[in-house]
Amino acid sequence: MNLKRLTIYGFGHFHDRTFDLSPGLNFLVGPNEAGKSTLTQFITAIFFGFPTKKHPELRYEPLDGSRFGGAITFQQDDTTYTVTRTDGPKGGTVTLHDDTTNLDLPAELLTKLLAPVDGQLFTRVYAINEPRLGTVFTASKQELVDRLRHVGAVGSEYWLQQAQRLDQAADDRYKPQGRNPLLNQQLREHQELSAKLEKANGAYQTYWQLRQQQVDGERQQQVLQTTLTQQRQATTRLTQLLAQWPTYQQWVALAPAAEAVSHGFTATDATRLEQLRSAATASEQTLADDQQRFAELQRDQQLPPLFDQYLPIADKVDALTQRLPQVQGSQQEAQRLGTSQRDLEQRAGILEQQYAVNGQMPRPFSLAITQQVRQLAGELTTANQKRRRLQQQLNQRNEQFRQVQPTRQQHNNPLADKQVGWLAAGLVVLVGAMFLPNTFLKLAGALLGVAVGYYGVFLVDSSTPASRQLDELTEDIRDLQAQLREGGQAVDALTTQLDTIGDAHGMSQIPLEQWSAAQSAIAEWERLTRLLETTAEQAATQQATVRQFLQEATTILPDLTDQDLAAVASQLTQLQATRQALSHQETDVAALASRLQADQAAVERGKRELQAFLRTRNLTDVAAFYQQYQADRTQTERQQQRHTLVTQIGADNLTALKQQISRAALQQQVTTAQQNQATTQATLDQTTSHLATLQGQLTHLTASGTQATLRQKLADLETQMTQTAATWLTERLVSQWISAALAAASGDRLPQIVAQASEFYGKLTENRYTKIELTPTTLRVQRATGEWRNVGQLSRGTAEQLDLAVTLGFAVVMNRQVQMPLIIDDGFVNFDEARRQAAYRLLATIAMDVQVILLTADESVTTHTTGKVLRLTE
Template identity: 30%
Template sequence: MKIKKAHIDGFGKWHDQDFDFTANPQIIYGPNEAGKTTLMAFLVSILFGFADGRGKNRFAQYIPKTTSSYGGSLLVEVNGHDYLIKRQRGRNGGKVSVTDSQGRQGGEQELKQLLGTMDRSLYQALFSFGQRDLTVVDELNRDEWQQHLQQLGAVGSAQWEQLISQYQKQADHLYKPRGRKWPLNQDLHQYADLTDKINRARNKFKRYQDLQTNLQANKEKLRQAQAELKKQQPLLQKLEHLQQLWPVYHEWQHSHQTRPLADYLTDQQVATAQELQVREKELRRQQQVYQQRLASIDHQSPQATKHSPHSMPELRRLKEQAVELQAEEALQHRQQTQANQWQQELTAIKIRYHHPLPAPLTPQEKAELARLLNVQPLSRATASQSTGDPSRTAIIGIVGGFILFIIGLLANATFITVIGAIAAFATVMYLYYQRQESHATPVTTDSQAIMAFGQKYGLQDFPPDQWLLMQGDLQRNAELAAQLQTAGQDQQRYDHQLAIFNQQLPPALQNLPLATVRAKLDDLLEQGQQARQDIQANTREKATIANNLARLNQDYSKINQQKMAIYQQAGVHDDNQFTQYLANRSAAQSQALASDVYGQQLTAEDRQALAAYANRDELAMTLSKTRRQLDQLNLTISQTHKEMQKDKVEIDSLVEDGTLSNLEQERANLAAKIWYEVQEWLRYQLAIQWVNKALAGASSDRYPAIIRQAEQYFALLTDHRYSQIDLTTDGIKVVRKDQEVFLVEELSQGTAEQLYIALRLGFVTVMSDQANFPVIIDDGFVNFDNIRRQRMLALLEKIAEKNQVIYFTADDRIKDLDVKILDLQAFKRE
């Protein structure tokens, strides 16, 4: 049995509180008044019932003062199955209910089936101990130690020990060797005094012949009654012995009748099957790991191969185009700067003339215009020459400004460009105003031919005298317009190439700056290279995993075949059926062992004698009848003794005075009383001897195993300073590793407590196959230092492999050790 969880509705200080006992060993810490004793009493009370509240038990009920709820529940595991045991306020220890994992409910009878022969007193004597038990360990003598081990070794021995104590108490009420106040002691002393008085008065005895016949008859009657009593007493002892053995016989008969058939598998086959299960489970785990790795590789493959190796040339081509477009972009940037300057110059030329500009004249057209314009009066030519030929000066100014303008554009010097443009513009304006002044002078020319020429070539909006002068600007205007057109075409061609390039890029890279695109393409190329390497590595790993899976499948198939071969012998087909088979097999072995244990306490003669009675009531009736017969015989003997003594007294009184008669009568009555008291005292002493012998016989097969296990635990607790435990006629002795022998009285308190704990836990380990219950320890290691406490905790972990261990302590030094504790201070209380 293991306690997994507890819920307290109301019990002492605790109410509406849950506790988890899944840890094993479970260490529970709490200072004084924290509720440790209350929690421990709750666990025992749910299993064995609440205290009845009578006498000293009125303080052991733990009825809460602030809530009407009283009781709670335990979730326990018994033989691999969960049961919820719930106990609430009620008669005879409280109302109890048991619910299994299937929802089936029961009551007290189902709880008894879970507990078996275990009751409160037996549980507290065997599976629960505390500091109070350890403080008296050095006061136990050899007989008490041996008696204690007998209790540990025999099934149901607590009831037998209770019977011994009862018999001893009743015997002590009759007689003690050194007592004075006990009835038999006083009667023997009084009998001696009466004998002395009678002996002093016996010389007065003269006459007794008349009553000799009656005396002889009473003697014969007494002899027959005593003979019959001697015959009936062994029968009574045998019947009482059978009555004491009846519970054991009943358990043996039940277990013997329901004993299952022999197992189909040997222990070696079971161990082999379990080992194959473990190996099979490990192979399945490895297969799952490999399959998960394959799934992980397949899941990662789409990301790793997003740019698969076959697209790498395309990425390289895109990168080369990006490099070319970057160079083209720089060129277009410079050309755009130049185009902006050309546009500024073109705008300045258009602003200068205030009219749309025609196309420049060809050299032939300019020669024709010059011919037309040269038909002028001589006085005009002479006047022009007299003015110092201002047209030549204007041309020099225009050419100089234009040169400065070109130099500024080529040198990318805005200041020089502006100076050149201003100089050219100023010169043109000067020439313009000079021409306006000359227009005031009457001119005689072929104006009709000139006007026709102007209409033909789009010059009619300008003064004829400017037509030749503005040809340089017209030529520059045409050149600038052609250059701007060429720059626009180059920009369109570049934009078209860039658009086509963007269409070829992945969507995430489209419309990004070329520098960013180039960097991204470098990253993609690097990722592609890494992806290719990852694909190659994944391919090699998948091949390795495939080989490993093939090998694991072969091993799994082989192990499964071996396992199923063993399952077939047991008549099962899968792991679940095999688990159930093991549970049934364990239960059958436990039942068989229980039958053997009970059978060892019964001799063949006892079983044959008990088989003669149909039930316990029939045996009790036979025992009662025999007792009545013995009581009648004892009464007959007692009355016959009285009559004989009366006859003797009467005979003596015939020759003596009444004093001797009274003394004889008093002594006769006293002798009869003493005889009866001696018979009672001997009966109790014989019963005690018989029970002790029965206990010794019942537990003899357990002694060696308990002592061997206790020696191992004692060596562990004392760091192997002691290696042997002996039960001798002088008492309990322990042997140190240097072979020096010590009585338990010679040991220190701490070492003696370690010996006691080793014996108790040795019993728990040996008896775990018969009685496996939680071991509850209440502050049992107060006298232990940290080193001993660590060894003790290590031993508790070892015990926890077979039994659940719950250890309560108020010693806060437990927090200094590297163990997990349940701190009651963290829980709410009333």
């Protein structure tokens, strides 16, 4: 099997990630917390199921709330499959797809594709990490042997555990030299019982007769003792009941009992009630008289309709009237704030219509951004002006070039012909000098010819004024074009920077020349928005003040309900003015108004006190109080008497006395109980004396135990021994059969695994250890010097290398039957650098046959060109 692709929907901190793997060696490199252990658990979970929610630390549910699960694409037997597992019951919801034929397969087929590997074998052998490698260091010798047998025979772990359990159980039953095992103890006990039985056989008949008499006597003695104890208790109880019979008769005379006495109905409470009633009645009568008098005077004086309601609560109404100016000011302020609020909303709406995009106002620039925009805008203006100036110059040069460019008749250059003539003359002089007789003359002639040619070629100017002007214009045009390109690039760069700032602040829809005005408008809009929020809060506060005032006014004067503040203010002012006018008049109305107010307060106070008195006692009227008061007095007296009598009698004795018919019947019961007790005591004394005699005789005969008891014990013991021996033999034979079966099942592969592991161990340890040997009782390794060492004598890193070698040996040998990839999660942290590199080389060799996925934080693996390198942090 080769894993081709890991697709993670959501697992741990990974989400929407894909890792493409190659068939051979794969390096997944990342620092700590990059997700190496997460990927190992992801592969295990997708193949074998998510752990239950009882183990949340192993589920790796996504941290960002994305979809939990993923998919693995793998190739097996020339067929490509994709298994997908997402969150769901029983380890997750699984789907299996055949990518080769594009068919959906039953999810149950996944187990058959992975067989015989299950989740436990996969995590133990194929998913390697440092803690699992470390178990070889702490394991006992027998555990190492069983583990290698498990590796050699797939699925044998359960049977190894059963064999160990059976061996332990057999040892607990019997050991040849043991003392504590069950069968050893039973053998010693059998020997002791046999000796005692031989001694007891002689006096068997006499012993049996005495023993039967003793059993009968003990049974009779036990019955008599129980009977005597019961009789003593009954006599004592009946005597006590007889003594308490007169008190019980008094208790009966006070029956039946009534309900419990209620609190709050004493004589003091009754006196207090009468005082409250008298005070309330007097206050009500005074108020009625004064109200009748006031009604007559009100008709005569023509007072306002609310005035009779006002007088009893004048203090509350006056308090509201004093607050009236403040509340009227709050109403005026609320109206002013409402007008201001509408004006602010209108002004802010105008700005939003001008500059808002999709209902969103642009964001204001900071001081630094403002300065940057101003600088970039200035540079852009300068750059554009420079481009226009250069373009004008270029147009002028192009026009001049077009005018100066020579026609076809002007292409012949006479001066160029003159240069050819001078050159020809120089050559003639040079050739002629070669024929002069004197060497000096030849040299002089040659120099003269060279000078003539040089003059003609280099000193005589072959160009014309028109050609020189064309060259200058061409050079100027090229220079101007280069400057225009540079200017265009500068303009593009400045425009890009300004566009970036505009996009970041929502200004992309506004022309650059309007940015300054837009920023001022944005600042004004933000100021208006803040002011609008403040105004709305202030208006709500003022309106709440007005509403609260109106609510208080209608509470104390219900006739003012549904009236606005102006009407309420008018009514309150009129009431207060009327009262003030009356207070300055020496009339009966003024005096009566003051008296009515005092009367009303007294009546309300009396009612409150009376209602409070009755309410604390759960009553509604005074008659109920006196009824309960009288009943409580009578019941209290009877309860006190009955309680005193019950204390004297006792609760249990009272129950027993209720069951008696009369005093004479109770006296007869006491007499009968005393006679029965005396008779039973005499019989018990005789029986006890006879048992003492029998015990002496039996002690003499049975110093070593009775014959029947010893025979029964011996027979029971022999039965137990037979069962123990049979169980021991069964457990020992089954354990040996399991060991033999596992040895046969793994016999052809275990030597191959050990040999392959020895080869790998030599490579991992740089041939310091060359051989691994597995014996029936121990596991040891051989050094290159020939010395043997047990696992407990190895360092942690060397022991982990031993476990790695065994695991790799299993993977290679079993590859034909069990084709699974090897996943190594930072398993080499305890290896030194040389052995770590040796491990990398070994993995590269193994990867030719078995896919290897190494997750590591070691950056040096990137130097291995034989494997595919993936970065977890990309």
